[in-house]
Amino acid sequence: MNVLADLAYWQETIIKVLIGLAAVLLPAGTIVYLYLFKMMSFMQSRLGPMEAGPFGSMQPLAEVGKWIQKEDIFPTKADKRVFAAAPFVVLMSTFLLVIILPGGPDATFVDLNVGIYFGLAVSSVSVIGILMAGWSSANKYSLLGGIRAAGQLIAYELPMILAVVGVVIQAGTMNMQGIVFAQAEGEIFGWGGIGNPYIITQFLGFVIFMIAIQAELTQPPFDMPIAESELISGYLTEYSGIRFLLFFIGEFATSGVFSAIAATLFLGGWYVPGIDPHNDIFNVIGPLILFGKMMLVAFFIYWFRFTYPRFREDQLQRLAWKVLIPLSLVNIVATGVLKVVL
Numbered sequence: 001m002n003v004l005a006d007l008a009y010w011q012e013t014i015i016k017v018l019i020g021l022a023a024v025l026l027p028a029g030t031i032v033y034l035y036l037f038k039m040m041s042f043m044q045s046r047l048g049p050m051e052a053g054p055f056g057s058m059q060p061l062a063e064v065g066k067w068i069q070k071e072d073i074f075p076t077k078a079d080k081r082v083f084a085a086a087p088f089v090v091l092m093s094t095f096l097l098v099i100i101l102p103g104g105p106d107a108t109f110v111d112l113n114v115g116i117y118f119g120l121a122v123s124s125v126s127v128i129g130i131l132m133a134g135w136s137s138a139n140k141y142s143l144l145g146g147i148r149a150a151g152q153l154i155a156y157e158l159p160m161i162l163a164v165v166g167v168v169i170q171a172g173t174m175n176m177q178g179i180v181f182a183q184a185e186g187e188i189f190g191w192g193g194i195g196n197p198y199i200i201t202q203f204l205g206f207v208i209f210m211i212a213i214q215a216e217l218t219q220p221p222f223d224m225p226i227a228e229s230e231l232i233s234g235y236l237t238e239y240s241g242i243r244f245l246l247f248f249i250g251e252f253a254t255s256g257v258f259s260a261i262a263a264t265l266f267l268g269g270w271y272v273p274g275i276d277p278h279n280d281i282f283n284v285i286g287p288l289i290l291f292g293k294m295m296l297v298a299f300f301i302y303w304f305r306f307t308y309p310r311f312r313e314d315q316l317q318r319l320a321w322k323v324l325i326p327l328s329l330v331n332i333v334a335t336g337v338l339k340v341v342l
Contacts, residue, residue: 016109023098027256027294028249029060034295035302036252043306064245072241075138082136087239087246089129094250096122097257102177104270104286105278115176116168119261120161123216126254127153130225133247134235145234148313149225152215155320156222160212162328163205166335167198167265180269184277194273199266204331206266208324210297213258214304215316217251221308222316255301256294263293 007015037059041048049056074080099109100119112118127150134146168174171182186196199206215222226234236247263269270286271277282289311319 020095020098020109023101024094024253024257025249027260027291027298028253030295031252031256031298031302032060032063033057035298039299039302040306067245067248068242070241070244072243073238075238077138078238079136079138082132083238084243086129086133086136087243087250089132090126090250091246091253093122093125093129094254094257096125097254097261100176101257101260101264101290102180102269102286103290104283105177105280107270107283107286108177111177112175114174116164116174116179116261116265119176120157120164123258124153124157126216126250130235133239137235137238139238141231141233142235142237145225145227145231145237148231149218149235152218152222152225152316155317156212156215156324159208159320159324159328160216162325162332163209163212164265165328166202166205166331169332169335169339170198170201176264176269179265180271181277183268184271184273195268195271197266197268202266202331202335204327205335206262208328208331209262209265210300211319211324213255213262214301215320216258217255217301219255219301219305221304221311223310224313224316227310255298259297259301260290260294262297263290267293267297269293 033056037048037056049059052058052062074083097119100112100115102108102111130149130153131146134142134144134149137143167179171179173179173182183197184195186192188194188196188200218225225231226236231237236244239247270282270290272289275281
């Protein structure tokens with residue numbers, strides 16, 4: 001961020017941390033209100049929250065206040081230190097993901113040459129937090145939920161990573177900003193009117209990435225780790241108060257961040273056709289454009305969440321290993337061949 005260049009390092013760091021907090025919490029609150037409260041209610045022919053604020057818009061704040069007031073209970077036989085730290089580990093993974101997202105040609109937190117590699121690596125940290133929660137709760141349902149989550153997340157990390165490989169091959173870089181510019185300045189069969197958004201040339205990779213995101217978020221139809229009818233609430237069973245709230249925030253914030261990553265990789269991120277991608281105006285409107293694209297991708301995530309029934313465990317693993325991974329390998333080979341030929 002060039003506007004911060006004249007500030008002291010500690011001042012720049014504080015500003016970036018505050019912006020990072022806003023980049024995590026504001027999308028999470030917006031997603032909860034628009035999709036969890038309102039869209040789900042509309043799909044079920046009801047109004048949803050209406051009392052707290054205009055059209056229930058303050059309901060997310062009311063929910064936060066309610067959970068903060070609840071007692072923070074530790075099970076008698078729990079490993080208290082691990083139990084207490086688990087939600088923070090999960091939330092830390094989300095905050096680390098945010099720093100790779102570019103919001104404009106100069107609006108970046110950290111411009112890493114291996115940005116997407118870093119993002120996929122830190123996204124795996126959440127698995128550790130979930131395992132910590134399941135094991136430390138001293139509850140068989142929590143432990144089963146943690147084990148299920150670990151198996152699911154490990155299985156679906158592979159197709160998610162392989163789906164991104166096609167984008168990296170086509171863009172020729174792992175830098176998130178470079179991927180945006182590759183789409184903005186690219187051409188489709190010699191025509192550059194809209195650049196080359198990879199949603200067109202990497203559509204298969206996009207579909208695989210979206211399915212893998214759904215599983216990584218443990219959202220229906222991939223919600224076996226917290227299946228209420230089988231495991232009460234899985235690894236969340238023993239959590240209450242603010243620690244449950246942290247898990248809740250982490251889930252919706254992560255869905256927003258993953259949606260923003262998908263928008264950056266496949267929809268051009270902060271760029272819109274018709275304007276020079278190096279124009280400084282994108283440092284102002286770029287974050288808003290990225291937010292709009294993020295909400296579009298998040299719509300599909302929650303549409304699927306409210307539509308499809310839960311998979312069985314064997315169906316979930318079969319989909320990952322026998323369908324998504326082979327398809328992602330085919331996508332990589334096809335992208336590599338076309339990259340060489342064209």
